[in-house]
Amino acid sequence: MVEAGEWTRGITRLAVLTGAGISTDSGVPDYRGPDGLWTRDPSAVEAFTYPRFMTDPAARARFWRTYAGHPAWRAAPNAAHRALAELQQSGTAVRVLTQNVDGLHQRAGLPARMVLELHGTIHEVRCTGCDIRTPTAATLARVHAGVADPRCDDCGAILKLAVVLFGEYLDDLVLDHARRIAAAAQLLVAVGSSLRVEPAASLCSVAVRAGARLVIINRDETPYDDLADEVVREPIGQALPRIVAALRDNRAALAA
Structure with missing residues (x-):
């Protein structure tokens, strides 16, 4: 088990790029x-x-x-979806950039304005x-x-x-918005994405170039692993709630 590292400290602005892997525990198959x-x-x-x-x-x-x-x-939201919603409710500025089209982030309790659906719904x-x-x-x-x-x-x-089907372009306004969110984050966590579908995957490099830390939680290797401060291979339903708890605890310590 990988412990949440120094990259969880001092984070008040978090961007999370989610792919199909975050929803498999809800019974939604990946691709x-x-x-x-x-x-x-x-x-x-x-x-x-x-x-x-x-x-x-x-x-x-x-x-x-x-x-x-x-x-x-x-499908119903699983522990990973719920953890992100709880983090947002605790006061951390969380923006989810999702490649998923299932709406489970919103059903878990994240306000719709906090979720940018890159590939539609x-x-x-x-x-x-x-x-x-x-x-x-x-x-x-x-x-x-x-x-x-x-x-x-x-x-x-x-x-x-x-x-968005294969052969369709992402909406330019949505993509520009996603890039601004990635560039403004202190930490970008990529969860359950192969990071092989562009331009969504390139949000990792956008964040890193702007000075953000990058953490990747995924079962398999991705093309962006070399950019990451940490790569976590354990199941998302275990790893993400633990990382969220560390972020929440560190924020509470800052406020104390």
Whole structure:
């Protein structure tokens, strides 16, 4: 077990970059792990590629079938999600930059304004024509009723979840905001991310160049391990609550 180090001292501004690994304890599968979505079915990637989604009705039907029964709808926040929410509630300025689309950080108690969803959310559907956004539940009800390729009720265009697919660019405003948060942090903790998906992974180097400490909590090696002050390989559900407790204790000592 790696003890929380000197890098926990004096931290009042924390940024946390979270990937799929933080949600696996909630029953949400990751993508590239031993039980990951792409590992079990590499061909599924095609349905999550923007050009294929937009041109192939069969790919869209597969996409909607996948999400209609996705475990994320039944998932509850786990100890790692709750630890970050509790840290924010204790007075530390916590901003979460998440690659996840499951909304579990907010369900754990983090205010929505404290969570920047880099890759969007499964809880909204966006029309690719008129750009209107609607709650996902209404579209999934249509899918469950047998509509394989749902279209917008207003303009008839293709509907998609409000998530960033492969081949889509991140929203420039969201990415700029994330870079500002990373640059302003004293400590950036990357949790459960392979750090192989750019530009989200590059937030690690943005933080380090601005003078922040970097800690990586992940089962496997990442391309940014050499930049880190500490690399933690133990399970996220154990490591993150312990690190959060050290941050909270050190902040309390500062205030005493």
